Amino acid sequence: MKILSLQTNIYWENPEMNFANISKLFSTYTKADLIILPEMFNSGFSMDSERISEPTSGKSLEWLKQFAKSKGAVVIASLAIVENNKYYNRLYSVYPNGDLEFYNKRHLFRMAGENKHYQSGSENITIQIKGFKIRPLICYDLRFPVWSRNQANEEYDCLIYIANWPSARSLAWTSLLQARAIENQAYVIGVNRVGIDGNEVEYSGNSRVFDFTGLRMDKFKPNEIQVQELDFNITKLKDFRKKFPAGTDSDKFKIFEL
Numbered sequence: 001m002k003i004l005s006l007q008t009n010i011y012w013e014n015p016e017m018n019f020a021n022i023s024k025l026f027s028t029y030t031k032a033d034l035i036i037l038p039e040m041f042n043s044g045f046s047m048d049s050e051r052i053s054e055p056t057s058g059k060s061l062e063w064l065k066q067f068a069k070s071k072g073a074v075v076i077a078s079l080a081i082v083e084n085n086k087y088y089n090r091l092y093s094v095y096p097n098g099d100l101e102f103y104n105k106r107h108l109f110r111m112a113g114e115n116k117h118y119q120s121g122s123e124n125i126t127i128q129i130k131g132f133k134i135r136p137l138i139c140y141d142l143r144f145p146v147w148s149r150n151q152a153n154e155e156y157d158c159l160i161y162i163a164n165w166p167s168a169r170s171l172a173w174t175s176l177l178q179a180r181a182i183e184n185q186a187y188v189i190g191v192n193r194v195g196i197d198g199n200e201v202e203y204s205g206n207s208r209v210f211d212f213t214g215l216r217m218d219k220f221k222p223n224e225i226q227v228q229e230l231d232f233n234i235t236k237l238k239d240f241r242k243k244f245p246a247g248t249d250s251d252k253f254k255i256f257e258l
Contacts, residue, residue, distance in 0.1 A: 001130040001232045004029055004073070005036045005218075007207040008225045009195035010164075013052055015042040019063050025227055026071065032229075033130050035068075037077035038162055038193040039139050040089065045164035045197060046080070049117040053082040061092065061100075068094040074129055076136050078105070078162055086119045091136055091162065093127045101127055105138040106147055114140075124154070131234050132157045139163035142176050142190070146255065150184035150247060157237055158187040165192050167204035170222075174206055181210035185241055187232050194223050212237050 008025060011017035018041060026035070039045065042060040043052045054060055060079050068075040078091040089105040104121025108114040124147070127134050135156040141147055142161050150156060159180055165173045173190065181188035187210070194205040209218035209230055218228050241247065 001033045001132050001234070002031065003034045003036065003189065003209075003230050003232065004032045005189060005191045005207060005209065005228045005230070006038065006226075007192060007194060007205045007220055007228070008038065010038060010041065010044040010193050010197070012198035013043045013046055013048070015060050015063075018042045019060075022067070025225070026067075029071070029227065029229070032071060032073040034134075035071060035073045035075045036160060036162060036189060036191045037075065038191055039078045039164045040080065041077040042079050044193075045112065045199075045201075047113050047117045049080055049082075049087040053080040053087050055082060061094075064092060064094045065098050068096050069098070072096050074127070076160060076162065078138055080118070087117060088121070089114070089118050089138060091138055093125070093136060101125055103136060103138070105141065107140045107144050109140040126154065126156050132232065134158045134160060136160040136162070139165055142173070142180070145180065145183065146253070148180060148184070149250070149253075150186055151250065151252070152247065155247075156184075156186060157234060158189065158232065159184060161188075161190045163190065163192045164197070164203060165206075167202045167206075167222075170204055170206045174208055177208045178210050178214050178216075181212060182214040185212045185237075185244075185247055187211055187237065194225060212240055 075094045081090040091103040093101040106121045133156040177190040190208045204222040207220040
């Protein structure tokens, strides 16, 4: 599976400029199976949910559909969505044929007031690309390992976190990404933004890709706009799990809503 991950600045609450920026950055890439963009790719991490949220027929999702079609790849990104008078930080997996799957961010970042402006999600999703089972999550979800635990009845091969994770907590970001790879015996991709947002919050990127042993695979540099191209091998992953089947001894549990 060939993957393109984008670490970029996000123009504050300006979808058109973000569309143009992303199109330009990917203009020389013609082949991929999966493209990953940062959290709230079209606006930045804005809490002005009533103003920036779009309906499911909005321009940003339509742009993602066209982008996926033009690149012949599944595109993962999140944006603010309004549906049934509720606001969500919603991650979409957009297929080249226009099909969609979505995940509403479960853990809302209360330190920025996200829990006051968006509705929490209640279900994970697992998508499939080129024989890989993929679990996509969003930013603050990274701090809650139970939510992302790889279990026998819901097994995945690759865990993805798209984020607007501030540079002040970059050590936590990179450390937890590596831990998720080791504990779940899965590839882990963390795609973060760079630059300064409309609230003067600074982001250094520090995007990462780890293999199923916790070994770093990427060459992302802090504070730089980059597209990283990598290939994942499902056979190597399965062989490793056979030789070191730690997952068979994991605790069984279910998450219940209170």
